[in-house]
Amino acid sequence: MPDVPGADGVRVSLKDDGTMPTGSFKARGMAVAVSRARELGARALFAPTAGNAGIALSAYSARAGLAARVYLPEIGTESVQSACRAYGAGVVPVRGTIRDAGNAGRAAEAGSGAFEMSTLREPYRLEGKKTMGYEILEQLGPEVPDAIIYPTGGGTGLVGMYKAFRELRALGLTDARPRFYAVQAEGCAPVVRALRDGAPRCEPWSEPATLAPGLLVPAPFASERILEAVRESRGGGVAVSDRSIVEAMAVLATRYGISASPEGAAPLAAL
């Protein structure tokens, strides 16, 4: 966790999950979810995806000896498709968005016996994502950050870390209560809007647009859980422009030697 300069007296640490297997934090959830699915007797797994989750599912399924199929938007996912194929997964390009891919996948797989691995439609990816919270305590403890600033698309990581710290407190391992801040793109900020409006859940964002595919989630499935984590922890929501994301990516690369995705750079843009 390298440090970057914050405002006076503020220490900012980056959590870099780019070195996880298959190159993204999606490995955390899939490692646990695929292992558990195998333990429970699943033989075939599927999920809609636009990127890293599909690659992680394909890789861990190969390792577990399970069949995997990924349903993806046909446009803009070419490199993901070839990565998934390399791991031996079935790849089904679908016309439209990841939502269309999800609907097409569920329709195609009905009755096939394959198990859906979409985030929060099965419980173990969340348990895997919790390890981000464990690691923050392990790496920075006993001083845990006052705030955790998280790029929020589907929001499973934020919900997972919130759960991790609640459980760590219940176990008496820390009394840390980090505030959770959800960072979203200005062109797709349903969580930020719901927080501002005091809404109980996110309404779908119309005409979502951002260069960060992972933040292009107009209606997060877990929106009540995300809003609960932010509100209960007395955190907040921040929307950032695509331009400020690109600037943050350049700062991370040229000053810190970190090749960040747009999603990974978004929290720095929010500071």
Added chain:
Amino acid sequence: MPDVPGADGVRVSLKDDGTMPTGSFKARGMAVAVSRARELGARALFAPTAGNAGIALSAYSARAGLAARVYLPEIGTESVQSACRAYGAGVVPVRGTIRDAGNAGRAAEAGSGAFEMSTLREPYRLEGKKTMGYEILEQLGPEVPDAIIYPTGGGTGLVGMYKAFRELRALGLTDARPRFYAVQAEGCAPVVRALRDGAPRCEPWSEPATLAPGLLVPAPFASERILEAVRESRGGGVAVSDRSIVEAMAVLATRYGISASPEGAAPLAAL
């Protein structure tokens, strides 16, 4: 280090350096070499490269606040060039091979005050690569493998691990004496040939050709050191075909969920 099936009674473990920063084992050497160059007062660094070494140099130089320039063959290195540029490094494409890039770089940098970071032209990349040996003892100890099978291009990793085990023995931390095996491509196997011929050093391989760019080293600068490590450890050399490398890549991806480079898959092809 996942295990793969070996012959009866043989355990085969893979050392996966794909999760190192910047995605390759080159991070080990550059992390140490760039840190030491900075301590010693260097302000600018350069190196010829065809790939991962340049990306690692660019990233660690950015982190250290040092200027970096990489000299690369203009053909076939486009993605490397853009990665180095993203880290803020100067990028100089050169007509010809990495050897031509090295000559062009040394000519262009003469008198500039920039320090050359080519492997084994400065001593600390080797010290960084040694950590592979330390980690093998840490991860598998006290039982250390009887043999270490290493894809050998420039050979710094093999020489580094050999040095690591010699030093670990001198320190009394292990009495392990792994045999070192150099794996090369049939189309560029100067080390394997020198071992077969009992030669004191490698003669340049004429018309080298392999799909593994990291093995495309016709005349390793460290050839005496490589041959010493292999001979003294009572190991050997194995040349593998490009076809068997591709087959090993497919096995690693579809059965173990490991996305290996051709170089990374070559040792499996040699088994």
